[in-house]
Amino acid sequence: xxxxxxxxxxxxxxxxxxxxxxxxxxxxxxxxxxxxxxxxxxxxxxxxxxxxxxxxxxxxxxxxxxxxxxxxxxxxxxxxxxxxxxxxxxxxxxxxxxxxxxxxxxxxxxxxxxxxxxxxxxxxxxxxxxxxxxxxxxxxxxxxxxxxxxxxxxxxxxxxxxxxxxxxxxxxxxxxxxxxxxxxxxxxxxxxxxxxxxxxxxxxxxxxxxxxxxxxxxxxxxxxxxxxxxxxxxxxxxxxxxxxxxxxxxxxxxxxxxxxxxxxxxxxxxxxxxxxxxxxxxxxxxxxxxxxxxxxxxxxxxxxxxxxxxxxxxxxxxxxxxxxxxxxxxxxxxxxxxxxxxxxxxxxxxxxxxxxxxxxxxxxxxx
Numbered sequence: 001x002x003x004x005x006x007x008x009x010x011x012x013x014x015x016x017x018x019x020x021x022x023x024x025x026x027x028x029x030x031x032x033x034x035x036x037x038x039x040x041x042x043x044x045x046x047x048x049x050x051x052x053x054x055x056x057x058x059x060x061x062x063x064x065x066x067x068x069x070x071x072x073x074x075x076x077x078x079x080x081x082x083x084x085x086x087x088x089x090x091x092x093x094x095x096x097x098x099x100x101x102x103x104x105x106x107x108x109x110x111x112x113x114x115x116x117x118x119x120x121x122x123x124x125x126x127x128x129x130x131x132x133x134x135x136x137x138x139x140x141x142x143x144x145x146x147x148x149x150x151x152x153x154x155x156x157x158x159x160x161x162x163x164x165x166x167x168x169x170x171x172x173x174x175x176x177x178x179x180x181x182x183x184x185x186x187x188x189x190x191x192x193x194x195x196x197x198x199x200x201x202x203x204x205x206x207x208x209x210x211x212x213x214x215x216x217x218x219x220x221x222x223x224x225x226x227x228x229x230x231x232x233x234x235x236x237x238x239x240x241x242x243x244x245x246x247x248x249x250x251x252x253x254x255x256x257x258x259x260x261x262x263x264x265x266x267x268x269x270x271x272x273x274x275x276x277x278x279x280x281x282x283x284x285x286x287x288x289x290x291x292x293x294x295x296x297x298x299x300x301x302x303x304x305x306x307x308x309x310x311x312x313x314x315x316x317x318x319x320x321x322x323x324x325x326x327x328x329x330x331x332x333x334x335x336x337x338x339x340x341x342x343x344x345x346x347x348x349x350x351x352x353x354x355x356x357x358x359x360x361x362x363x364x365x366x367x
Contacts, residue, residue, distance in 0.1 A: 111295060113238070120234040123183075123227075130180040134173060140165040160203065160321065167204055174204075175216075179224050186228020187235060189282040194225060195313050202317025213318040221310040226303040232285035233295055244286050252287050259291040266293045267301045274305025281306075312343060 137143040146162050147155045167174050178197065185193035201217040208216055236244060245252050259266050270293060273279045288298050 116234050116237055123231055127180040127184055130176050134177045135170050140169055163204060175220060179220060182224035183228040183231060186225060187231040198310055198313035199317035202314035203321035206318035206321055213314050217314045218310050221314060222303055222306055225306040226299055229285045229302040230299045233288050233298060236286040237289040240286060241289055252290055255287050256291050259293055263292055267297045270301035271305040274302055275308055
């Protein structure tokens with residue numbers, strides 16, 4: 001009986017000491033909490049130890065067991081918290097490494113902000129002066145009856161005749177006015193404006209001179225597209241770089257990485273992207289300032305990349321202008337339509353063909 005009382009006393013003493021140890025460790029840090037050891041005497045065998053029988057002894061043991069469970073939960077939570085934090089830190093470090101890589105591949109010196117601002121301001125002043133100095137449409141016969149929203153073939157024919165009369169009287173000023181409108185619509189990314197103005201230019205200048213759609217309308221469309229894209233580049237560079245990054249984070253990251261990985265062939269890459277019908281032209285214009293491509297290279301890449309689209313739309317406008325109400329489109333233009341269809345198919349495959357050709361040239365140069 002005396003041995004049993006001594007064992008009970010030792011068990012209570014161990015419980016008190018472990019209780020104080022667990023409370024001290026919980027107050028110190030949840031990350032450093034360890035599960036308390038099993039309460040037994042090392043030199044005692046399982047036959048010599050008896051379970052406590054009194055309520056006070058059972059209460060003390062229950063306190064120690066509950067403290068052990070809380071300590072184990074705290075240790076698990078600490079590990080889980082540490083694991084999630086490590087994963088988040090790893091992802092953040094990878095993103096920072098990618099950003100550092102993109103910044104290392106960025107141009108050493110971007111264009112001076114003052115120069116870009118002066119270019120944009122001067123361009124806008126010139127464009128509005130051109131529009132302000134245009135002769136009014138009523139200066140030609142029946143100009144005051146012009147239908148701005150034609151809905152029938154007869155109204156379209158009437159508007160065409162009025163515009164042709166205006167072209168005959170003010171050919172150079174009309175071309176400058178259309179150029180100003182074209183550049184403004186490209187600067188502010190108005191959807192569908194480029195295609196509409198290409199069709200109109202092809203229709204107005206196809207009979208101005210032999211092959212006027214190729215010698216007048218097509219150069220006008222290509223230059224207007226390139227200058228408008230450069231104006232949009234300047235506007236995004238000055239005011240919208242942060243906004244574009246927040247609005248299109250994944251697309252901007254993809255474009256920057258694509259240009260950074262192909263920096264030696266970045267102009268050719270932009271020509272391919274401009275020809276592709278998948279990537280919107282407005283996105284290239286507003287996201288180009290966030291890439292290592294210089295603005296002059298961007299201008300010439302746009303000038304070359306918009307040529308197929310300009311050819312197809314200008315030729316379509318010229319073909320439509322020769323039609324009369326009630327005349328079939330396929331009656332005299334089947335061959336031209338087939339040529340334009342084949343050209344459109346070629347434009348779809350041209351980006352991949354251009355990239356393969358460039359890779360072959362670079363491979364032969366390295367060899």
